[in-house]
Amino acid sequence: GFNCGIVGLPNVGKSTLFNALTKAGIGAENFPFCTIEPNAGVVAMPDPRLNKLAEIVKPERTIATTMEFVDIAGLVAGASKGEGLGNQFLANIRETDAIAHVVRCFEDENVVHVANHVNPEADIEVINTELALADLDTVEKAIKRVIRVANSGDKDAKAQLAVLQKLEPHLNEAKPVRMLKLEPEDMAQIKELCLLTVKPTMYIANVDEEGFENNPYLDRVKAIAEAENAVVVPICNKLEAEIAELEDEEKAEFLADLGMEEPGLDRVIRAGYELLGLQTYFTAGVKEVRAWTMPIGATAPDAAGVIHTDFKKGFIRAEVVGYDDFVHYNGEQGAKEAGKWRLEGKDYIVKDGDVVHFRFNV
């Protein structure tokens, strides 16, 4: 599975968000064979298409695809120099696929701000500086390692050194590497370094209930995100925590009262998914209707491999019905009769929403 680390300064609303996500999430008891760390929560990808397919197929069970969120508490200025739990914190971020950076965009005199007043730019800068300094350290060490080999004329080492030397001055200015929009071949050169500031990032602007519009703090976060190639999700974490406490029926009523179509958490989960370039395909049998996560652009065998490596190894063909056709013709049989059922080979690029049945050799 894929995961997203939640970071941010103290008192910005990280735990509130994380608790709401865990409450809304799938309990650890559903994953008896995996270890789920206490600071991790697994949430179902909200996808109305899954329910629609289940209505048509009426399976024994319906299973959503999931995403993991990890609460990475404890970042303070100086973390990259080992202050506080700095090193542990950075190691935890290194293991995540994407970063959700919570930024305080609400005023509340009862909630202490670590720097005494709400200031999104300054807050973002503290965190980004720590991450950039940690990357700078990694890059400088790598340069030292590679430079000797490069000087001896090694072509690969020279190419890698060129990329590292492009990153160094940028990181020295405490700017995230993702701003450089590196070409895939350059990215390949630095992949093994697991840099923190190349990870796809979203800013979670934690606003007050009334703070979704005409909120200068939010506008400032949006401006920063735009400049550095990141995404913004405005949300009121306090409200989300209340919503997450409710039973389904109450929840629907509460959301309707607020004029909301879905909990804001769903937007966070979906944004994480998009950030990672992920899409969904479905399998729809009478036993189980299920959503699966694949990277955008995955071929049929790669998508099959998400279910089981044997499905990929023994891949023969994929039987495919597009989601809209599946719904429009009320299931596989109807789609077949309408000529909307296709057999696809190993080069087929699976599309978002495809309903797929894999044929494979065992």
Ligand code: GDP
């Ligand atoms: P963390 O240190 O980043 O994990 O922050 P917490 O989630 O513990 O939140 C710190 C305080 O801010 C708590 O008292 C929360 O109830 C409060 N808080 C969190 N989100 C909001 C919000 O959207 N509005 C207001 N007014 N308070 C919030």
